[in-house]
Amino acid sequence: MQSLTTPLLLIFALAVIGYFLAKSRALKVAGGDVRALVSLPNQHALNTALSTAVPPAAAVLLFALYARLSEGEPNWLFSLVILGLGVTGCALSLIGIKTETRARTYAERWILGLLIFASSIAIMTTVGIVFSMLFETFNFFGQYDWRDFFFSLTWSPNFRGDSDLGIIPLLWGTLYVSFIALLFAVPIGLFAAIYLSEYAGPRLRSVAKPAIEVLAGIPTIVYGLFALITVGPLLRDYFAEPMGFGQSASSVMTAGLVMGIMLIPFVSSLSDDIINAVPQAMRDGSLGLGATPSETIRQVVIPAALPGIVGAVLLAASRAIGETMIVVLGAGAAARLSLNPFEAMTTVTVKIVSQLTGDTDFASPETLVAFALGLTLFVITLGLNVFALYIVRKYREQYE
Amino acid sequence: MEDLTHVDRAMSTAQDIKISAKGVQVHYGDNHAIKDVNVEIDDKTVTAFIGPSGCGKSTFLRCINRMNDTIDVARVTGDIRIDGEDIYDPKVDPVQLRAKVGMVFQKPNPFPKSIYDNVAYGPKIHGLARNKADLDEIVEKSLRKAALWNEAKDRLASPGTGLSGGQQQRLCIARAIATAPEVLLMDEPCSALDPIATAQVEELIDELRQSFSVVIVTHSMQQAARVSQKTAFFHLGNLVEYDDTDKIFTNPQDPRTESYISGRIG
Numbered sequence: 186m187q188s189l190t191t192p193l194l195l196i197f198a199l200a201v202i203g204y205f206l207a208k209s210r211a212l213k214v215a216g217g218d219v220r221a222l223v224s225l226p227n228q229h230a231l232n233t234a235l236s237t238a239v240p241p242a243a244a245v246l247l248f249a250l251y252a253r254l255s256e257g258e259p260n261w262l263f264s265l266v267i268l269g270l271g272v273t274g275c276a277l278s279l280i281g282i283k284t285e286t287r288a289r290t291y292a293e294r295w296i297l298g299l300l301i302f303a304s305s306i307a308i309m310t311t312v313g314i315v316f317s318m319l320f321e322t323f324n325f326f327g328q329y330d331w332r333d334f335f336f337s338l339t340w341s342p343n344f345r346g347d348s349d350l351g352i353i354p355l356l357w358g359t360l361y362v363s364f365i366a367l368l369f370a371v372p373i374g375l376f377a378a379i380y381l382s383e384y385a386g387p388r389l390r391s392v393a394k395p396a397i398e399v400l401a402g403i404p405t406i407v408y409g410l411f412a413l414i415t416v417g418p419l420l421r422d423y424f425a426e427p428m429g430f431g432q433s434a435s436s437v438m439t440a441g442l443v444m445g446i447m448l449i450p451f452v453s454s455l456s457d458d459i460i461n462a463v464p465q466a467m468r469d470g471s472l473g474l475g476a477t478p479s480e481t482i483r484q485v486v487i488p489a490a491l492p493g494i495v496g497a498v499l500l501a502a503s504r505a506i507g508e509t510m511i512v513v514l515g516a517g518a519a520a521r522l523s524l525n526p527f528e529a530m531t532t533v534t535v536k537i538v539s540q541l542t543g544d545t546d547f548a549s550p551e552t553l554v555a556f557a558l559g560l561t562l563f564v565i566t567l568g569l570n571v572f573a574l575y576i577v578r579k580y581r582e583q584y585e
Numbered sequence: 586m587e588d589l590t591h592v593d594r595a596m597s598t599a600q601d602i603k604i605s606a607k608g609v610q611v612h613y614g615d616n617h618a619i620k621d622v623n624v625e626i627d628d629k630t631v632t633a634f635i636g637p638s639g640c641g642k643s644t645f646l647r648c649i650n651r652m653n654d655t656i657d658v659a660r661v662t663g664d665i666r667i668d669g670e671d672i673y674d675p676k677v678d679p680v681q682l683r684a685k686v687g688m689v690f691q692k693p694n695p696f697p698k699s700i701y702d703n704v705a706y707g708p709k710i711h712g713l714a715r716n717k718a719d720l721d722e723i724v725e726k727s728l729r730k731a732a733l734w735n736e737a738k739d740r741l742a743s744p745g746t747g748l749s750g751g752q753q754q755r756l757c758i759a760r761a762i763a764t765a766p767e768v769l770l771m772d773e774p775c776s777a778l779d780p781i782a783t784a785q786v787e788e789l790i791d792e793l794r795q796s797f798s799v800v801i802v803t804h805s806m807q808q809a810a811r812v813s814q815k816t817a818f819f820h821l822g823n824l825v826e827y828d829d830t831d832k833i834f835t836n837p838q839d840p841r842t843e844s845y846i847s848g849r850i851g
Binding site for chain 2: 386464466467468469470471472473474475476477480484485488489
């Protein structure tokens with residue numbers, strides 16, 4: 186793509202020049218009286234600039250796709266083609282400037298096209314991710330029985346072959362850690378949100394809310410370190426050992442607890458916004474009937490805000506399921522099926538990383554399993570998100 | 586009509602004073618919203634508060650059940666007594682007071698619950714029903730009083746927010762009377778309703794007078810004339826005139842009252 190830099194810069198310069206040319210030409214056509222024009226000079230200028238820049242840009246994108254498929258290289262001919270497109274677009278729209286030209290409509294159409302393009306990129310990326318995972322997953326299931334993958338209770342990869350690649354211990358670890366994380370994050374986050382939105386004064390709120398949100402800005406690796414050197418040993422020395430649960434510093438509990446702390450701002454910040462959106466008339470109605478503030482919150486405000494709160498919790502759950510760093514450092518890397526929260530376990534994401542790091546051969550089932558794991562995880566979080574959306578939509582606007 | 590108001594007036598003068606306010610002042614931050622208001626409101630009477638927007642009539646209404654407590658910057662001084670008991674006494678629990686003084690708001694605000702649960706909300710909180718049958722009875726009685734029973738009896742489990750605007754407001758009235766209050770405060774209860782729903786609610790207010798002392802804030806002078814026996818005219822935070830409704834509307838003493846009811850100010 187090196188050779189395309191110059192033509193693209195030229196096109197950009199042409200668009201800028203076209204902008205100003207169109208503006209002055211529109212004024213000249215109007216004879217100095219802007220009111221004689223159907224569209225304003227600015228709209229003519231915008232139309233010219235967009236007509237100059239967009240078709241070449243689209244051509245480059247299409248070519249990039251084509252080149253990817255056919256291993257083609259951009260040559261001087263292609264550079265000429267996109268330059269020609271830009272010059273033609275610029276010239277046509279400049280010639281087209283007359284008093285009755287509806288440049289406003291044309292410019293609006295260009296902008297609409299750009300907006301649609303931007304939205305489709307987001308969607309196409311999702312589709313692209315799914316497909317890239319699907320291909321490799323199919324490869325994996327060509328070499329490894331899907332029944333063993335989904336139903337085997339052991340995970341012991343080994344690169345000599347004959348590995349057991351059962352997802353269940355990993356899935357169990359993921360769900361166990363996430364469950365403990367939510368067990369901490371949901372009540373604490375929700376209560377913090379209730380306090381901030383219903384009881385705290387505006388000044389305390391303006392300080393406390395950003396302070397809680399700082400937690401969301403801490404990199405997860407730092408949380409991982411916190412789990413590794415502080416929380417893990419603390420839990421081992423004061424809970425696990427005295428109570429006879431084991432001697433492991435890395436444990437589901439450590440990772441879950443620290444991950445819970447990380448999730449607090451997700452729950453509290455979203456819930457706080459949602460609780461604030463409950464109309465004051467609801468609270469007045471309840472207080473006016475002689476309900477106490479806490480009765481009002483429990484029986485009127487929370488039910489009214491529930492869909493949003495559920496959405497916030499499910500979003501936090503998606504985060505918890507996809508979290509890696511805290512688990513690596515907090516819960517360890519041993520795949521194990523156990524109920525004891527003070528034992529080391531591991532999650533799907535950690536195993537994806539460990540299967541793909543180091544010298545790996547991209548054809549063996551031991552590596553390809555990472556894609557099957559990733560796809561499974563993706564399907565689970567996608568399902569959670571869809572469910573969250575469904576809940577939010579179903580119960581939204583019950584008030585009003 | 587003339588005869589009827591006559592009888593009403595004779596009735597109301599025979600009754601006791603339910604609410605008495607002396608020297609009430611309300612400040613919202615720096616804004617002096619209510620200036621030295623003295624008023625005595627009779628039991629089993631509909632009293633209307635009229636006046637231009639921002640004159641303090643709603644603010645004063647919210648003093649009677651201490652709803653102004655929920656606004657941080659509001660400060661109320663003076664003396665308001667219900668049945669001779671100072672409601673701003675530190676010993677009085679505003680929560681209990683509000684159970685005794687019900688309130689209906691300007692915009693219908695049913696809770697996002699079923700019709701049944703909306704009405705049962707107050708009785709449940711205050712423990713007015715010993716069992717489910719008791720509660721059913723309270724709900725039915727309140728809905729009947731609010732003239733909503735026939736429309737709602739087959740859909741008690743459906744959400745209160747699914748009712749029409751007028752039905753919602755009657756649901757809010759049913760909800761307020763289910764707690765068996767002694768005073769019912771209504772803050773422009775018909776301003777969001779169409780004329781038919783308004784007529785229904787007005788009819789209802791007239792019936793409620795038999796059980797409660799009703800105080801209604803309204804922008805419509807016709808409404809005040811139709812439903813109330815006593816009228817108070819507020820202007821710029823002052824209580825300008827307070828008298829029998831027909832006297833206010835036919836023979837006002839204060840020139841400001843006369844200007845307002847004849848449409849020259851407000």
